[in-house]
Amino acid sequence: MNESVRSAADGLVEFVRACPSMFHTAAEICRRLDGAGFTRLHEADAWEMAPGGRYYVVRNNSSVVALKVGDELGTPSRRAPHHFQMAVAHGDSPTxxxxxxxxxxxxxxxxxxxxxxxxxxxxxxxxxxxxxxxxxxxxxxxxxxxxxxxxxxxxxxxxxxxxxxxxxxxxxxxxxxxxxxxxxxxxxxxxxxxxxxxxxxxxxxxxxxxxxxxxxxxxxHEEPRVWGQADEFVSGGRLDDLQCAYVALSAFLSTDNARDVSVFACFDNEEVGSLTKQGAMSTLLADTLLRTSSALGRTPEEHRRALAASMLVSCDNAHAVHPNHPERYDEANRCRLNGGLVVKEAANQHYCTDAFSRALLVALLDRAGVPHQSFANRSDMAGGSTLGNLSNSQVSVHAVDVGLPQLAMHSVFETAGARDTALGIAALEAFYGADLVIDGADGAELG
Incomplete structure (x- = not known):
C-alpha cells in the first residue's frame, strides 16, 4: 500500500472515531470547515456572500451544507449565470x-x-x-x-x-x-x-x-482499523455512510473551481427515510442554493437557469460482491473491494443515475484515469434507495448515484477496501475540479 492510499485509509479511521452519532458527525465536519477558513451562516440571519467566499450552514446540529463560490462568478462572461456542482452524503447510521x-x-x-x-x-x-x-x-x-x-x-x-x-x-x-x-x-x-x-x-x-x-x-466501541496481511481492508462501525461523507468532504476541501459554486452536503436521517426538516427530502439544500444565488445578486430566473446547468453526485456506499454468496449479485453489474468508485443504477429509478449523468461522470473519471465500477441489483431482487432521488424531489438537477464497495452493510462492524477511500477522493476531485457546462440533456462540455 503506497503512502497516499494508507494516509486516506488512516484518515477515514480517524473520522469514524470522531463521529459516534450524527450530531458528532456534523460537529466534526464543522470543525474541519472552520479550520479551512469557512464562514458559518445562520438560517435566521441575512446572508452576505461574494465570489471567492467559503461558507456553510447547519440545520438541527445534524446536517451541514458547505459552499465554495468561484472567484470568477463576479464576471458576466459565463455562458450561464452560474451553476452548482454538488456531492451529498449522509451522517447517520443504523443503531x-x-x-x-x-x-x-x-x-x-x-x-x-x-x-x-x-x-x-x-x-x-x-x-x-x-x-x-x-x-x-x-x-x-x-x-x-x-x-x-x-x-x-x-x-x-x-x-x-x-x-x-x-x-x-x-x-x-x-x-x-x-x-x-x-x-x-x-x-x-x-x-x-x-x-x-x-x-x-x-x-x-x-x-x-x-x-x-x-x-x-x-x-x-470496537476500534475501526486497517487490517489484513496485505493491509487490504478497513473495518469499523458506520462506514455506511461515513466513508462517503469523508471522501466527499476531503475532495471538496482539496479542490478549487473558479467557475462554479461547489457544494458539499451531509444530511441526517437517511436511514429512516429522510422525511425530516434536516433530511435529504427537506428544503435544506433547496433553501441554501436559492439563498446563495440571491446573496450573489442573481435573480430568480438566473437561479433556475443555474439549476438547469447543475449536477449532483449522491454518495452512499454500495454492496461489494460477497465472497461466500456471489449468487446474490447481478452477474454482469457487480463490484469488488478496492476496485474504485461504484456507479449505481436501477430501472425503477430508486437510484437517480440515468444515461446522461452516468456518461458525464464516467467521462470525467476516464479523463482523470480514475477506476470506476458498476452496480445493479439482480433483476429478481428488490434493491434499496438513497439520497439522490430524495434530494431531487426538492432540487431538480442532473444527478448520479455512486458509492464505495463494502461488505456487511448495516452490521455493527462493516468492512470496505483500504484502497477505495483514496480512489473515491480522486474520483470526486475529478468531479469538483471540472468546469461542467451542461446543455439540457443534449450534451456537456467537461471544461
Whole structure:
C-alpha cells in the first residue's frame, strides 16, 4: 500500500472515531470547515456572500451544507449565470435510540434500557458487545435551553445473547424480538432507578433535574482499523455512510473551481427515510442554493437557469460482491473491494443515475484515469434507495448515484477496501475540479 492510499485509509479511521452519532458527525465536519477558513451562516440571519467566499450552514446540529463560490462568478462572461456542482452524503447510521423514559426494571434487581431501532441494522451483530452512548442532551441553563454533545466512551451497557442451551434454535439464525431480546443490560443490581439520567447529566455537565430531553444512541466501541496481511481492508462501525461523507468532504476541501459554486452536503436521517426538516427530502439544500444565488445578486430566473446547468453526485456506499454468496449479485453489474468508485443504477429509478449523468461522470473519471465500477441489483431482487432521488424531489438537477464497495452493510462492524477511500477522493476531485457546462440533456462540455 503506497503512502497516499494508507494516509486516506488512516484518515477515514480517524473520522469514524470522531463521529459516534450524527450530531458528532456534523460537529466534526464543522470543525474541519472552520479550520479551512469557512464562514458559518445562520438560517435566521441575512446572508452576505461574494465570489471567492467559503461558507456553510447547519440545520438541527445534524446536517451541514458547505459552499465554495468561484472567484470568477463576479464576471458576466459565463455562458450561464452560474451553476452548482454538488456531492451529498449522509451522517447517520443504523443503531438503537434510547427512549425518553429509558429505564426498564428487570428480574432479580437488573436494570435494562428501553431502546428502539433507528434504521435497518443486522440485529444479531449487536449482541454481546460492550456499548456506550452518544448524541445530544437538551439541558436547562438559567433561562435558556441548551443543546450539548455527549459521548459516553466508557462501556456502560451490553445486549446479552440467550445461551444456546436455553434456545437450541438460536445458534444459526436467532429470531430476535426487538422489544424483548434487544434491551441492553445496564446494571445487575448495583444501580437503582434514576441512575441512567444521572450518568447522562454528568456527561452533559448538568444536574439531573436540568436534563429536559435527549437524542442518545447506542455506540459499539470496537476500534475501526486497517487490517489484513496485505493491509487490504478497513473495518469499523458506520462506514455506511461515513466513508462517503469523508471522501466527499476531503475532495471538496482539496479542490478549487473558479467557475462554479461547489457544494458539499451531509444530511441526517437517511436511514429512516429522510422525511425530516434536516433530511435529504427537506428544503435544506433547496433553501441554501436559492439563498446563495440571491446573496450573489442573481435573480430568480438566473437561479433556475443555474439549476438547469447543475449536477449532483449522491454518495452512499454500495454492496461489494460477497465472497461466500456471489449468487446474490447481478452477474454482469457487480463490484469488488478496492476496485474504485461504484456507479449505481436501477430501472425503477430508486437510484437517480440515468444515461446522461452516468456518461458525464464516467467521462470525467476516464479523463482523470480514475477506476470506476458498476452496480445493479439482480433483476429478481428488490434493491434499496438513497439520497439522490430524495434530494431531487426538492432540487431538480442532473444527478448520479455512486458509492464505495463494502461488505456487511448495516452490521455493527462493516468492512470496505483500504484502497477505495483514496480512489473515491480522486474520483470526486475529478468531479469538483471540472468546469461542467451542461446543455439540457443534449450534451456537456467537461471544461
Amino acid at each position: 438503537y435510540k434510547v427512549k425518553s423514559s429509558p429505564e426498564l426494571p428487570g428480574p432479580e434487581g437488573a436494570l435494562r434500557l428501553d431502546v428502539e431501532a433507528y434504521g435497518g441494522m443486522i440485529d444479531h451483530t449487536w449482541l454481546d458487545r460492550p456499548l456506550g452512548l452518544a448524541g445530544r442532551v437538551l439541558v436547562r441553563s438559567g433561562a435558556r435551553v441548551e443543546s450539548r454533545l455527549v459521548n459516553i466512551e466508557r462501556d456502560v451497557c451490553l445486549i446479552p445473547s440467550l445461551a444456546i442451551h436455553l434456545d437450541r434454535s438460536s445458534g444459526l439464525a436467532p429470531q430476535l424480538n426487538r422489544a424483548v431480546d434487544l434491551c441492553p443490560l445496564f446494571s445487575a443490581g448495583e444501580l437503582g432507578p434514576g441512575s441512567f439520567l444521572e450518568m447522562v447529566a454528568a456527561a452533559a455537565g448538568a444536574d439531573a433535574a436540568d436534563v429536559l430531553a435527549h437524542d442518545l444512541f447506542l455506540v459499539a
